[in-house]
Amino acid sequence: MEQGKTFIISGPSGVGKSTVLRELFRGRDDLYFSISATTRPPRKGEVDGVHYHFIDVPRFQKLIGEDALLEYAEYVGNFYGTPKKLVDQAMDEGKDVILDIEVQGALQVKAKRPETVRIFIAPPSWDELERRLKGRGTDSDAKIQKRLLRAKTELQTADVYDYFVINDTVGQAVRELNAIMLAEHCKPADRMKILKEGTLS
């Protein structure tokens, strides 16, 4: 069986990443969505093992000490991280793994596992991103301007990413993600393994 691969998908607030990922996962049991561990207490409606793996601070520190996290970060007093074990298990089962993490996390994973494929979802334009953020109706104008500034800063870290998907329409963005994943499986390192395991020897 062919080993799965890990794909990092990052993108600014409002770019429509959740919608794209939901569409990507529709009817797919060969994809695994990595669920983060966090020390933040569950919010109303959040389920352990579905939205996050909710763990306490000593347990999180133990994971850091054991180098059991692919990446982690502190955000307003809480820790968030990606447990290696579940990612590796899914890849061993032949599943491709999607990590929905930010630029800082992508940098950490790049350092630990350079073979991880990093994809940035970009908006078709800043105006469109602003329009989408306003459309959500969840943020104040000040917050939206802050988010836009952050998105522009993130795009400066472009060299961390292997691919840019422009989310103009969800359908095209999903097509591009699927194309990237399939193309990555055609790279020599993976394919030579298959060819050598077969009778091509």
Next chain:
Amino acid sequence: MEQGKTFIISGPSGVGKSTVLRELFRGRDDLYFSISATTRPPRKGEVDGVHYHFIDVPRFQKLIGEDALLEYAEYVGNFYGTPKKLVDQAMDEGKDVILDIEVQGALQVKAKRPETVRIFIAPPSWDELERRLKGRGTDSDAKIQKRLLRAKTELQTADVYDYFVINDTVGQAVRELNAIMLAEHCKPADRMKILKEGTLS
């Protein structure tokens, strides 16, 4: 308009490359198949500008002298080469260009234009390749063994290629080629150009 890209597709005799390419081009006017120039006289039924650009030796030598060929080779006394001009023209029209050339040609293009994407179409197994060569009914057993040996040698030049498509079924091979072409258009160099030409500046 987005600039087209050039894709080299190589593969051993009998792997089914022609069938895959015919299927890839079906109904596509955004793809350009590069037609080689040759000094070989046309065979019965061959049309100038369709099967080859038939030119004389002085004209071919002039093209070499002007560095107007992406790659060229001599084969049993005749010259074959890829004219740069038509490739560049198609790319400027936003079309992706397919070059159906061999390993030696791929090496020459890699040296001149490292950004060219190189794809090798491999058989699922040597047994299957032998079966396909026999199925064509055009070659003697000795010739088939020679072709198999050549195919095995070609696979040793794997590091020239960026991708390996295994032609197990034509449908899957075409899906993989399309995925590779779309994924390559999502690479940072291309996408940052679009993002900067847009309002992402």
